[in-house]
Amino acid sequence: IGALAVGHCPPQVVQALQQQAAELIHMCAIVATYEPYVRVCELLNEVAPITGExxxxxxxxxxxxxxxxxKIARAYTGRQAIIVFEGAYHGRTNMTMAMTSKYALFKKGFGPFAPEVYRLPFPNLYRTPLGMTQEEYIEWSINQLENAFIAQVDPSAVAAIVIEPVQGEGGFLPTPPRFLQRIRELCDEHGIVMVADEIQSGFGRTGKLFAVEHYGIQPDLITTAKSLAAGMPLAAVTGRAEIMDAPHPGGLGGTYSGNPLACVAAINAIETIRQPSFLQRAEAIGLRLRQHLERIQADNALVGDVRGLGSMLVMELVLDRELKTPAPEQTLQISAEALKRGVIAIRAGLYSNCIRFLPPLTITDAQLDEAMDVVAEAVAVVQSGV
Structure with a gap:
């Protein structure tokens, strides 16, 4: 999901993989360093929107x-508590399940979960409570965050606040700028590490290399994966050197971490995505995709909202636009109808009532138009049965 920003089997990546496979398939980076690993880290350090070393x-x-x-945040601060947000998705390990919302799909039957995780409200502006303006809702959410330091956990015990600049599984919800800026301020006030989870939103998806670049703030740590390595299994943490240096040697990584094959794929992917022309094309794809989605919304009452950032977009399906009643069954039907016609349309959202769009950023206008015509037909078929 969202791992192919540079497309399926790009020739330069395939060639690099073939060459690397003939030279070195495996080496444990904890035991011995190798050039592809070092080069990926150098590139990440170059492109990460964090000043300083x-x-x-x-x-x-x-x-x-x-x-x-x-682990890095805990080692650096000497604290344990982690703050996350409703609707967030951070993974399927025990710790990251504890940090993740959407209980039934990701967590049911897998507990107990890691302790010292505190989940706070996230301002989903589409579902602004009745009687509130969006601005009031954002301020209320900020107040809940500030009050948590009184009611739930002392700020002196908090190691990190972890947030997706654009929630992924939560339904492609861009974090309101004021909310993200206040998080940065609170982290500065209390010596808390701010972690931007850019695993789904990073590497061109929003029209910039990283989604946080839209907000004018800098996190302390950034997590990346998915499109980082053109579909190969690779992920990274990049951050301020003094924080990254906190864990003891050998405390991070593992046998397969930073595999040489994945690294050469990442080198090619990063070099491609960082080009201004690639990011401009990503932005253009997002504009064209949004036009398609807004047209589908205008023609079908089932589509309650179209949102996202850049080419990272969703449409949220509801039974009633005023009440905003989630329509998960109809969303599943639309996904099935699209699949029958040759388009994979995967669901997202806390209520499983969103269809997400993360096209390869190499897609042509003709390919995008064809795919979206299929989606429009699938929505119309399901709409006719409502």
Whole structure:
């Protein structure tokens, strides 16, 4: 899901993989360093939107990256508590399940979960409570965050606040700027590490290399994966050097972390995605995709909302636009109808009533138009039965 920003089997990646496979397939980075690992870290340090000296560590998956970020934050601060948000998805390991919302799909039957995780409300502006303006809802959410330092956990015990700049599984919800800025301020006030989980939103998905670049703030640590390595299993934590240096040697990584094959794929992917022309094309794809989705919304009452950032977009399906009653069954039907016609349309959202769109950023206008015509037909078929 969202791992192919540079497309399926790009020739330069395939060639790099073939060459690397003939030279070195495996080496444990904890035992011996190798050039592809170092080069990926150098590139990540170059492109990460954090000023000052930076360092990176490579792992295998997004969940591992989030776990590593938590370990780094705890080692740096000497604290244990982690703050996360409703609707968030951070992975399927025990720690990251504890940090993740949507209980039935991701957590049911797998407890007990890791302690010292505190979940706070996230301002989903589409579901602003009746009687509140969006601005009032954002301020209420900020107050809940501030009050948590009184009611739930002392700020002196908090190691990190972990947030997705754009919630992924939660339904592609961009964090309101004021909310994210206040998180940065609170982290500065209390010596808390701010972690931006950019596993789904990073590497061009929003029209910029990283979603946080839309907000004018800098996190302390950034987690990345998915499109980082053109579909190969690789993830990373990149952050301020003094924080990254906190864990003891050997405390991060593992046998397969930063595999040489995945690293050469990542080198090619990063070099491609960082080009201004690639990011401009990503932005253009997002605009064209949004036009398609808004047209579908105008033609079908089932579509309650179209949102996201750049080419990372969803449509949320509801039974009633005023009440905003989630329509998970109809969403599943639309996904099935699209699949019958050759388009994979995967669900998302806390209520499983969103369809997410994360096209390869190499897609042509003609391919995008064809796919969205299929989606429009699938929505119309289900709409006719409501």
């Amino acid at each position: 930076k360092k990176s560590v490579l792992v295998n998956s997004g969940a591992e990256a989030v776990e590593a970020a938590v």
